Structures are given as C-alpha cells and as structure tokens.
Amino acid sequence: MKVRLWGVRGSIPSPGPDTVKYGGNTSCIELRFGEKRRLIIIDAGSGLRVLSDHLMTHDIKNGPIEADLFLTHTHWDHILGFPFFVPIYIPGTKLRIWGPPTHEEESLDKVMAYQLSYRYFPVRHEELAAKIEYHNIQEGRYDLGDGIIMKTKLLNHPILVLGYRFEYHGRTFCTCYDHEPFYNLFPTDPKHPDYDPYSAEEGEAAAREENERVAKFFYGADVLLHDAQYTIEEYRASKIGWGHSAYEHAINAAHRARVKKLVLFHHDINRTDAEIDRFEEHYRGLISGKSEMQVEMAREGMEFDLS
C-alpha cells in the first residue's frame, strides 16, 4: 500500500506565499494497492484536481481510469475538486463513490448531484461520461477485494463524517479528520444554574465511551492522518464545537492508541509554513523521550510506503 497526499488544508483552498511548502489544497489522498496499483482516493477536495492532472499524464495511457473514491463527508472543502476531476468526462472511466448519507437520509448521489447543477456549474451530473456508482455507507467493515479490508467510524462533526481505516498485507492506514473529541455538553459544576447530577455524569460517560470507540478505530495504525486544525489555546478560546481537533488532542489520542506515525492534517487556512515548521519542532520536543510515535505535519506531495 502506497499513500500520497494531494491536499492537506482545511476549510477552503488557501494559496499564497505563506502556504507554498505545505500546500493550500484541501483534502485529497491517493492510495495504491499491489502490483495492479489499484487506485483508491479519499476525498475530492481541491487536491483532486492536481491528482487528476497526474492521472491524465501518467495513467490514462494505460487505459481508462478505474477508482474508488471515498468521501469522508460532503462539506465543500471535501468535494469542490470533483467537477475538476477530468476522468469523469471521459467515457470508459469507472468510478465507485462511497460515503455517508446525511442525517436527513438524503443519499450521497443526490447530495453530489446538487453540486453539478446548473446554478453551480455548467455541466450537469447527468451529462458526465464516466460510469459512476454511488454507495451509501455507514459504520462497519467492508471487504473491497484484492485483499483490501476497509473499516469505517463515524466521527464528531456537525454532519455525518466517516473516518477510514485501510488494512492491506498487515499494514494499516487510517484517517480521522473533521473530527473533534467528544466532550460533555452538560454542565459539571454544581454551581451552574443548569447543573443536573445525572446529566453531568451521563454526559461524562458518553463522551468517554465515544472517544474510546474512536481510539479503538485507529488503534495501532502504521500511519494515522488526524485532524489538527488548532492549537489547544485557539481551540479553547473560540473553536469548541466546530468539529476540529487541536494538535494536543491528536497527539495524546494517537499516542495512547499506539499509533506508529501520526500525520497532523487539515491545517487551518491561516496557518503559515513558518508556523507549521515551528509547531512541528515544538510538539516533537514535547513528546521526545515520552513517546516512540513519530509525528509529522501533513504536506502536499508527502508519501508513505506501507509495503
């Protein structure tokens, strides 16, 4: 299994002189499996456009593109590259798109088709030349064939978001982004006017249980791509409930779950290259001697060879 990152930024593409090193494209990850180099893509952020160019230069000459595209969810930054994925306009392309439906039980194909409607884009979804199949998926375990096992976990974000875990030949690659640790929404301070001892206790237990389930999902991963949009100070000051994690959340959770390599992902749009460099050094320093886990900052073009 080989992994390449094509987009690592959160929220909206953020090009400019301050994001040259780590990149400004939003989420897109390419996975290749085995000798056939079976293609699996996670998320259709603006990084997908660059992957598309790569496929059109290197892969198309070997025949039509066939891929599985796994969407973590359908917020804009995770689907805006889709209309610019050239293979969807080429007859012969086979695309299987997988992802969660919405809470309102709107299916994935409908949600994706909105984006390719006239008011948003000149080409309509019905006009695409590729053969596209949609699969609404939920928490569970899926055998994708060719020895690839995929597991999914719903994460904590304002809409249904899936984390993906790919297991192949004993190695594991896992994503956990657009995720904020579950926390107790109910007041635990007896002096708070809304305090209720049952809700306080039940809320603590619920958050703990849900966080344990997430940790179990990425337990022992060789590479874990984890949300790290904020510092803990930024998070506490104004970002609680936004559905993203702080570096500290990701590092602590991944260390406890015996992750081998943690890749901090979904950088904030205003995070400069210089800041990311500084944070990498800072956080590596903090865990040095305390954890064997490797910590890296996600960067466009970064590759992992899990063979």
Add this chain to the structure above:
Amino acid sequence: MDKVSLNRELEHYIAHMPSMPSTVVKVIELANDPHTSPTDLNRVISMDPVLMGNVLKLVNSSYYGLPEKITSLVHAIIMLGINTVKNLALSSAVLAIMNRKNEKSAIDLDQFWIHSLSSGVICKLIARLRGIPAKQQEEYMIAGLLHDIGKLPLSAIMPDVYRRVIDLSLEEKRPLFQLEKQYLDITHMDVGAMVIRFWKLPDELVDVTLWHHDPAGYDGRFQEYVYSAHVADFYSIRCRQGDAGNCWFEDIPQKVWDYLGLRPEQMEAMTNEANHEIENAKVFLKLVSGEGL
C-alpha cells in the same frame, strides 16, 4: 379502510410524525437561539414522545454501528451534537405546525401530551423507588412517555371514526383498546409497536406498547418495564392528569404489585410529584405563566 391501505397510511404517518403542539413554541425558540443550552434541549425533547423517538431513532440508526441500543438522551445529544438535534426537533415541530392548520385529530393533543408526560414521570418514580440505577430510570421514563404512542397515528388517520370509538368507550364504560379491537380490528398497542420498531428502539419498549393493558398475560422478559408502565398509566388516569381517550381501566393485578414490590398507598406521593413536574413543564414550555405556581 381496508387492511392494506390502512397499513400504508400508518407507515407514511409514522415516518413523518409531528411533535406535540405543546412543545412547538419552545422548540422553535431553542432552534433560533445560537447559544441553545443542551440542558434545555434535553428537557424539551424528554417531555415529547415524538421528539424523543426521532432523536433516539437517529442515534440507533444503522449509520452508527453501536454494539447496543442507546436509550439515553444525554448520550444521544453528545453523539449527534447540538445542531443536528436542534434541526431534527425543528423539523418535527414544523410538521406539528402544518398539522395544526390542516388536520383533525380524534384526541386532544395537549391532553394526550399531559397523559404521556405524567405516565413517564410516574414510571420513572416507580423505578427510583425500587432502587433502579439513575441511568436506567431514564428508560422507564421513556417507557411511560411512549406507552400510548400508537394512538397518535390512529387519531390523525381516521379522526372521525377514532373519535366515535373513544366516545363509545366512554358510553359503554369499557377500556378503549377493547373497542379499538372490536371496531377497527387494530389497537393502539399494535400501532404503538409499529412506531417503536420504526424508531428502532429497544425490545422492552416494543413490549411496553404491546402489553401495557395486559400485564397478566405477558410472559416476556421485560416484566419490570411492562408492569411499571401499566401502573404508571393507571395512576396517570386516576389522578386525572391529561387524557388520552381511555378512562376505563381494569384493576392492577396483584402479581404486578408483588413483582414490583409496591403498595397502592405509595402511589399518592408519586402522582403528586408528577403533577408538580407537569406544572413545571407547562411553565418551561410557556403554556402558562410562571406566576402563582
């Protein structure tokens, strides 16, 4: 109406069930508040059988591969997040507003709401008195709250016929379910079980809806829930808190008292507390002003 079309209508109604008119104003207020307190959201949902059912349905849906079903509303709110729960509550409330304008109902929904809430509170208090842990007491609350849920679809789908059945029950002084069986060939217990199954709620709640009028005949494994809901329903009617169309109730079988380890004289304190909670709920929901209570 033949059986097939009735089932079709029931299924359609159950999939789009409006919340209680009594909670609408509060739900809209909370949905419009960008800083909604989770405690208030929890409170309004826990006093509306339809809102409660819809939230638990989502959390217990197959999206989440939960090892066991969740009946804790606090847990559900933490898993789903405030905004999702707010939107869900709002969409049920919108249906309630549309219904108020367009549809007739055989039962008075405000009275039905009071009966449901009062049964829920009494059922929880029975559990508390019996030393059931706090976490499970919530399940008893839900059992009481939802025991009559099957009346809502019947009342909306066949308002005139169902009203006539209720009136006959009053005239003939017979329990409502017997007349439902006789005239409709389906009871609110059957429909209730359909609702609970649609909401993917746990089996004990299916049994509560099916057996709350026949505890003596029940031989399943959830006696505690079925018996408690039976007693709660009885005392909720007896203390005249609300009205869900049924005024005639056979005596509680001795084996129910024995099994629960309760005595009739312990019930007065519970009905008083339930009355008190309903008055508080009315103030919270702005159905009455808080003054003078």
